[in-house]
Amino acid sequence: MAAKIPRVPVREQDPQVRARNFEEVCLGYNAQEAMLEASRCLNCKNPRCVGACPVSVKIPQFIAQVASGDFDAAARIISEDSSLPSVCGRVCPQETQCEGSCILGIKGEPVAIGKLERFVADTSLAKGGVKVECAPANGHKVAVIGSGPAGLACAGDLAKMGYDVTIFEALHKPGGVLEYGIPEFRLPKEKIVAAEIASVKALGVKIEANVVAGRTVTVDSLLDSEGFSAVFIASGAGLPKFMGIPGENLNGVFSANEFLTRNNLMRAYDEEYLTPVYHGHKVVVVGGGNVAMDAARTALRLGAEVTVVYRRTENELPARKEEVHHAKEEGVVFAMLTNPVEILGTEKGWVNGIRCIRMELGEPDASGRRSPVPVEGSEFEIEADSVIMALGTSPNPMIARTTAGLATNRRGCIEADADGATSREGVFAGGDAVTGAATVILAMGAGRKAAAAIDRFLSEKDARSSRA
Amino acid sequence: MYKILTKEKLNPVVYRMCVEAPRLASSARPGQFLIVRTDEKGERIPLTISDYDVEKGTVTIVTQEIGASSRDICSLEAGEAFEDVVGPLGIPSDFVEKTAQELAGERFVFIAGGVGAAPVYPQAKWLHSLGVPVDVILGAKNSELLIYKDELAAVCDNLYVCTDDGSEGFKGLVTAMLENLVREQGKKYTRAVAIGPMIMMKFATRTAMSLSMPIVVSLNTLMVDGTGMCGACRVTVGGKTRFACVEGPEFDGSLVDFDEAMRRQGMYRAEEVEAHPHICKIGRGK
Numbered sequence: 001m002a003a004k005i006p007r008v009p010v011r012e013q014d015p016q017v018r019a020r021n022f023e024e025v026c027l028g029y030n031a032q033e034a035m036l037e038a039s040r041c042l043n044c045k046n047p048r049c050v051g052a053c054p055v056s057v058k059i060p061q062f063i064a065q066v067a068s069g070d071f072d073a074a075a076r077i078i079s080e081d082s083s084l085p086s087v088c089g090r091v092c093p094q095e096t097q098c099e100g101s102c103i104l105g106i107k108g109e110p111v112a113i114g115k116l117e118r119f120v121a122d123t124s125l126a127k128g129g130v131k132v133e134c135a136p137a138n139g140h141k142v143a144v145i146g147s148g149p150a151g152l153a154c155a156g157d158l159a160k161m162g163y164d165v166t167i168f169e170a171l172h173k174p175g176g177v178l179e180y181g182i183p184e185f186r187l188p189k190e191k192i193v194a195a196e197i198a199s200v201k202a203l204g205v206k207i208e209a210n211v212v213a214g215r216t217v218t219v220d221s222l223l224d225s226e227g228f229s230a231v232f233i234a235s236g237a238g239l240p241k242f243m244g245i246p247g248e249n250l251n252g253v254f255s256a257n258e259f260l261t262r263n264n265l266m267r268a269y270d271e272e273y274l275t276p277v278y279h280g281h282k283v284v285v286v287g288g289g290n291v292a293m294d295a296a297r298t299a300l301r302l303g304a305e306v307t308v309v310y311r312r313t314e315n316e317l318p319a320r321k322e323e324v325h326h327a328k329e330e331g332v333v334f335a336m337l338t339n340p341v342e343i344l345g346t347e348k349g350w351v352n353g354i355r356c357i358r359m360e361l362g363e364p365d366a367s368g369r370r371s372p373v374p375v376e377g378s379e380f381e382i383e384a385d386s387v388i389m390a391l392g393t394s395p396n397p398m399i400a401r402t403t404a405g406l407a408t409n410r411r412g413c414i415e416a417d418a419d420g421a422t423s424r425e426g427v428f429a430g431g432d433a434v435t436g437a438a439t440v441i442l443a444m445g446a447g448r449k450a451a452a453a454i455d456r457f458l459s460e461k462d463a464r465s466s467r468a
Numbered sequence: 469m470y471k472i473l474t475k476e477k478l479n480p481v482v483y484r485m486c487v488e489a490p491r492l493a494s495s496a497r498p499g500q501f502l503i504v505r506t507d508e509k510g511e512r513i514p515l516t517i518s519d520y521d522v523e524k525g526t527v528t529i530v531t532q533e534i535g536a537s538s539r540d541i542c543s544l545e546a547g548e549a550f551e552d553v554v555g556p557l558g559i560p561s562d563f564v565e566k567t568a569q570e571l572a573g574e575r576f577v578f579i580a581g582g583v584g585a586a587p588v589y590p591q592a593k594w595l596h597s598l599g600v601p602v603d604v605i606l607g608a609k610n611s612e613l614l615i616y617k618d619e620l621a622a623v624c625d626n627l628y629v630c631t632d633d634g635s636e637g638f639k640g641l642v643t644a645m646l647e648n649l650v651r652e653q654g655k656k657y658t659r660a661v662a663i664g665p666m667i668m669m670k671f672a673t674r675t676a677m678s679l680s681m682p683i684v685v686s687l688n689t690l691m692v693d694g695t696g697m698c699g700a701c702r703v704t705v706g707g708k709t710r711f712a713c714v715e716g717p718e719f720d721g722s723l724v725d726f727d728e729a730m731r732r733q734g735m736y737r738a739e740e741v742e743a744h745p746h747i748c749k750i751g752r753g754k
Contacts, residue, residue: 170695172505172512172552180697210554212695216491238697242709249702249709249728251735258698266511266692274537275511275692276736349731396696398714 007109008037015329019300022184022269025326026090029112031071034119038066040104041111048101049113054445055153057081059098059113066116075124078117079132083156083200084149084444086125086192087178089118092441093320125192129199135162140458143168143228145213145399148176149440150234150431152200153447154454159203161455166228168211173265176236177432178440180265181257183294185301186323189264214398219406219427229461230426230454233414234447235399237432241391243286247343248389252280252351256287256295256390263298280304280386284354286340287390288312293323295388296332306332307382311339311359311372337361337372341379343387353381395433403427411436420450421457428454469549470504473526478615481533482583483542484518489553490525497564498590499686499718502527502555503694506544510551511537514691514713516587516663517556527553530586530615557694558717561591561661561684568598577649577657577681578604578624579642579672581664585616587686588663593623601625603655605645607664611636642668643675650679657681662721666730673721683721687712690733703729 011027012018018025029037041063049059058077065074078085094100094114102110124130140163144151147169155165173179178193187193201207211217213235222228240255242248259277262268268277279302285295288310296306308327310317313336317324328334337359344353358378361370400408407415407423413436420428430446432438471488478484492502496517503512519528533539544550563571576595580588585606592602602624608614609632621627629637630645638645642664649655660683662672669685676683689701689712696714703712706723710716 170554171693172554180693210552211491212554212557215556215695216495216554238693238695240697240699242699242702244709249704249732251731255699258692258700261692261698267509273509274540278735349728396714398696 005036005040007040007112008033010112010115015326015331018185019330022301024188025185026115028122029115029119031069031119031123034066034116035069037112038063038116041067042103044103048103049098052097052101054097054441055081055448057085057098057117062120063111063113063116066120071120071123074120075130078120079124079130082444083153084196084440085117085121086196087149087187088441088444089114089116089121090187090192091182091439093439095321097441122192125195125199129195129202132160132203134160134203137164138162140164140229141166141227142454142458143222143226143231144234145219145231146170146176146234146236146431146433147174147197147207148178148234148236148431148443150236150433150443150447150450151176151232152197153444154232154234154430154451155205155447156200156203157448157451158454159200159205161451163455165204166206166208168213168217169207169209170212170235171265172209174207174209180261181291181294183260183264183298185297186294212398214402219399219403219424223426229458230428232420232447232450232454233399233422233427233429233433234431234443235396235433236443237393237395237437239394239396240389241393242389243340243391245340245342247345247351250343250345250351251349252278252386253343254278254386254388256285256291256388257393259295259388260291260298263302269298269302277302278386280351280384282384283307283386283388284309284340284382284384285388285390286310287392288317288319289390289392290319290323291392292390293319293327293332295390297327297330299386299388300330300332304386307335307384308332309335309338309340309354309356309382311337312369313337313361316369335382339372339374340387344381351385351387352383354384354387355379355381393432393437395436399433418449419453420446421453426457469551470553471549472544472546475544475546478530479613482530482613482615484528484530484586485544485546486526486528487550487553488525489527489555492553492555493520493525493527494522496520496527496556497560498594499561499564499587500556500558501587501694501717502529502553502557503691504529504541504550505552506537506540507551510540512552512692512694513537513541514557514688514694516686516688517590518586519590519593527555528586530583532583554694557713559715561594561718563595563600568600571595571598571600574658575601575656576603577646577655577660578602579607579646579660579662579664579668580604580616580620581607581642581662581668582613583615584662584664584668584686585620588661589616589619589623591661592620596623596625603628603649603657605630605642605649607631607642607645607668609633641671643671646672646675647679650681659684661685666726666733669721669724670726670730673724673726677722684718685721685724686717687719687724687729688717688733689713689729690735703732
């Protein structure tokens with residue numbers, strides 16, 4: 001019966017209009033739409049959606065409350081497992097997680113779990129958020145390095161357990177990738193990011209900005225001279241990769257990180273802010289992930305014609321389907337099976353084109369994906385006055401290099417077990433710093449696991465010292 | 469907020485400020501830099517650290533008005549505050565790791581041009597305090613623009629002042645002074661360190677190489693975050709792309725592609741002038 005109601009479409013800004021502004025693309029459900037969509041949930045006995053959620057949000061329970069119109073109760077249920085629901089409702093890859101395993105999705109469309117989470121969280125945030133009781137202070141200080149999703153999730157959980165938590169953030173604003181990486185039109189900064197961070201601070205978490213771990217302080221100085229009993233490293237994966245092809249240092253070639261940081265963190269798109277951003281008229285974005293989509297759609301909004309080049313086919317694009325769909329609607333051009341071989345420049349050293357080679361899919365590689373191979377003699381040029389490299393990022397080595405005995409792997413990621421414990425006692429790590437670039441929700445999940453592990457570690461230490 | 473305790477005008481376009489930043493002061497070393505932001509709407513501007521005082525919890529910065537953002541920095545007064553000051557960033561000068569014994573036999577010559585005099589100061593001071601012989605060549609367009617004369621004189625064995633117009637000291641470029649010291653006066657240096665405008669560092673490197681002298685330069689590239697995230701600061705050193713913010717700012721001058729570095733430094737110049745038609749052009753070069 002319930003399944004007969006079609007998935008309630010979510011309202012969005014018109015593609016033509018939004019391609020010229022930085023306002024949020026998706027407008028979200030109103031109460032009526034949310035209740036109707038919630039009524040589609042079958043409330044499965046064995047909810048597969050919960051198992052597919054990295055932080056195990058009690059999805060059927062919160063949706064049942066939405067269906068009955070008790071949005072506050074729904075918000076309380078979500079807040080038990082997620083500290084950033086307004087963010088997750090927007091940027092989680094629901095299609096491969098909760099919604100990807102929804103029973104309704106087998107024959108039709110899954111329940112719009114992400115949009116419902118967003119509705120519940122936004123409604124609650126507008127009323128000041130869910131009030132959470134913290135356990136009495138237990139006297140332990142824990143330092144968290146990095147205020148992105150992993151750090152915020154870990155800090156929030158520890159504060160609820162009674163720990164005195166300080167987050168150290170290298171940039172001038174907290175939020176990590178939520179602030180510098182994901183654009184305003186996908187994740188509003190003031191309304192959502194700042195508000196969710198405020199609710200973490202309301203738990204008693206202190207955030208100290210402008211502290212670069214590995215430079216301003218070290219893991220050891222935090223443990224030895226500042227009285228912290230444990231440290232959680234959640235410094236993300238911020239180092240941009242380049243291809244190593246000729247012309248990459250020409251003027252007009254940027255890492256997606258630089259382009260996005262100038263626009264997001266520094267608000268270069270807003271004339272009142274002083275940070276400049278070079279915006280070309282013809283921009284080529286290299287890469288196929290969410291970051292490539294964000295860079296392409298940002299360049300578009302700054303007035304450029306944008307082409308995304310990617311070496312495999314559209315089926316292999318690592319970006320979320322929704323992002324690719326949105327980018328296409330807005331007018332981004334996709335050149336698939338295309339790989340850059342050289343960036344071309346003027347005599348004065350400014351980009352004026354990019355030489356690419358056509359690719360075809362060959363045999364499956366170790367990852368199971370068919371690996372692209374160049375088609376000989378198929379080189380061609382695309383005119384461009386700016387090239388943005390969105391090829392992924394790797395963890396910053398600054399902390400590992402300044403922390404004796406902290407093991408890292410070949411890719412520069414900090415080695416940590418499933419609970420976040422590293423090779424150093426009392427030092428935990430999680431999120432992109434451990435996994436390499438991944439998603440907001442996986443980082444949050446790692447932060448929560450580490451919080452539990454830090455609690456066990458310090459409780460056991462207390463028990464040992466009281467026995468002694 | 470990071471309070472400005474004192475502010476002095478060192479020449480018509482250069483100001484020195486002592487700023488409260490206790491964490492930064494206690495971890496800063498010669499060769500490192502910091503980033504400031506004047507207010508919510510300001511740019512993140514990298515500046516060299518001219519001095520630091522662990523006891524007082526302060527750092528000293530020297531800024532030249534060369535664009536909208538540096539003018540905003542210079543317009544702040546003592547008693548006011550920066551929205552943000554972050555650092556120390558970059559890797560300290562390599563001699564910081566060495567003991568007086570390990571540095572025995574070294575003879576340093578610093579080549580300081582314009583505001584480059586300010587970051588030379590903590591380096592010369594560090595070495596001088598260890599008893600390492602230090603000479604400093606200090607250059608500016610004219611006498612009025614010279615800064616850090618007395619400060620540098622106090623932390624080196626010999627200070628050689630040069631001005632382009634001869635209004636003070638040796639008339640000519642710092643490179644000519646260096647050649648003169650080595651070729652005419654028979655001075656022997658084991659290492660040169662040049663800090664100043666990119667073009668000066670390029671030619672200082674050329675001169676040092678002709679004198680078979682190793683030379684270190686400190687690159688003032690464009691930066692946004694200063695922590696390795698954006699790559700705006702990338703420079704070609706020895707044929708490889710390096711990030712000046714986390715792998716520098718100091719590099720072996722003989723390996724640096726200065727022409728590329730200068731071109732990249734000018735990336736936003738047209739944009740900046742467009743946004744702020746009243747920008748003071750002093751120090752801008754051409």
